Amino acid sequence: xxxxxxxxxxxxxxxxxxxxxxxxxxxxxxxxxxxxxxxxxxxxxxxxxxxxxxxxxxxxxxxxxxxxxxxxxxxxxxxxxxxxxxxxxxxxxxxxxxxxxxxxxxxxxxxxxxxxxxxxxxxxxxxxxxxxxxxxxxxxxxxxxxxxxxxxxxxxxxxxxxxxxxxxxxxxxxxxxxxxxxxxxxxxxxxxxxxxxxxxxxxxxxxxxx
Amino acid sequence: xxxxxxxxxxxxxxxxxxxxxxxxxxxxxxxxxxxxxxxxxxxxxxxxxxxxxxxxxxxxxxxxxxxxxxxxxxxxxxxxxxxxxxxxxxxxxxxxxxxxxxxxxxx
Numbered sequence: 001x002x003x004x005x006x007x008x009x010x011x012x013x014x015x016x017x018x019x020x021x022x023x024x025x026x027x028x029x030x031x032x033x034x035x036x037x038x039x040x041x042x043x044x045x046x047x048x049x050x051x052x053x054x055x056x057x058x059x060x061x062x063x064x065x066x067x068x069x070x071x072x073x074x075x076x077x078x079x080x081x082x083x084x085x086x087x088x089x090x091x092x093x094x095x096x097x098x099x100x101x102x103x104x105x106x107x108x109x110x111x112x113x114x115x116x117x118x119x120x121x122x123x124x125x126x127x128x129x130x131x132x133x134x135x136x137x138x139x140x141x142x143x144x145x146x147x148x149x150x151x152x153x154x155x156x157x158x159x160x161x162x163x164x165x166x167x168x169x170x171x172x173x174x175x176x177x178x179x180x181x182x183x184x185x186x187x188x189x190x191x192x193x194x195x196x197x198x199x200x201x202x203x204x205x206x207x208x209x210x
Numbered sequence: 211x212x213x214x215x216x217x218x219x220x221x222x223x224x225x226x227x228x229x230x231x232x233x234x235x236x237x238x239x240x241x242x243x244x245x246x247x248x249x250x251x252x253x254x255x256x257x258x259x260x261x262x263x264x265x266x267x268x269x270x271x272x273x274x275x276x277x278x279x280x281x282x283x284x285x286x287x288x289x290x291x292x293x294x295x296x297x298x299x300x301x302x303x304x305x306x307x308x309x310x311x312x313x314x315x316x317x
Binding site: 017023024031100102 | 217222223224225227228231232233234235236237239240241242243246247249250251285287300303304306307
């Protein structure tokens with residue numbers, strides 16, 4: 001039943017070193033969450049969600065596509081819920097493959113996102129009747145993107161992951177650019193540069209582990 | 211030719227070298243579930259168990275049987291001793307590829 005040949009050593013040291021690298025890469029890939037799901041789901045949510053917001057609520061109240069007023073925010077919310085579930089489940093499944101300090105780090109990092117966004121939502125919810133609609137939209141979107149950028153940079157620091165840090169810094173920078181440009185433009189910039197940045201991050205991560 | 215006489219016999223067997231290589235990815239004190247390791251190594255459960263037992267006997271890996279809720283779960287980690295043996299094994303392989311001057315080796 002047990003194959004006997006795998007009890008034998010490989011004849012050549014170079015083959016052994018190649019075998020070592022192959023098995024190391026295999027396990028890294030098998031226990032890390034799929035970057036296409038972790039980044040891609042959010043990239044698509046930002047691209048479509050903020051894209052629709054831009055088309056309906058453009059700069060200076062311009063309407064590029066006459067969608068029902070409720071549609072962009074509803075789609076954005078649903079896409080965010082879907083992306084949250086996808087990344088939560090993917091991350092949790094990955095964390096369950098291992099036990100120990102790394103798994104705890106992952107759990108704490110995942111919880112940080114939920115707790116931080118809940119706090120932000122409670123705060124911004126207080127301003128619903130104080131600000132005009134376009135300013136209120138900018139407050140929510142700008143806060144959400146700023147927090148996302150900050151948590152990605154923190155993730156880069158935790159795992160010594162340069163690309164994750166760059167993604168976070170990039171997201172933070174385009175957020176500031178969008179905020180200065182004003183409502184409408186912010187949606188466009190976040191959709192293309194922010195969502196696009198996450199899609200690129202997911203693609204690069206996936207290409208590297210193939 | 212290199213017959214591996216000076217290489218650690220415990221991890222010189224190809225299957226056990228694969229197990230130790232995969233486990234070396236984990237950070238110290240991190241453990242991986244048995245099924246995930248088995249999947250990643252593409253070994254049968256029986257085969258992996260046999261090799262883990264030999265590595266455990268050498269003090270290179272630690273196998274922990276526990277429960278996640280009601281389902282039994284087995285976790286595997288590389289011990290400090292196993293990591294050291296693995297590093298020395300890799301050093302030995304590299305030395306075989308790039309031999310030091312003979313005069314030094316004889317000393």
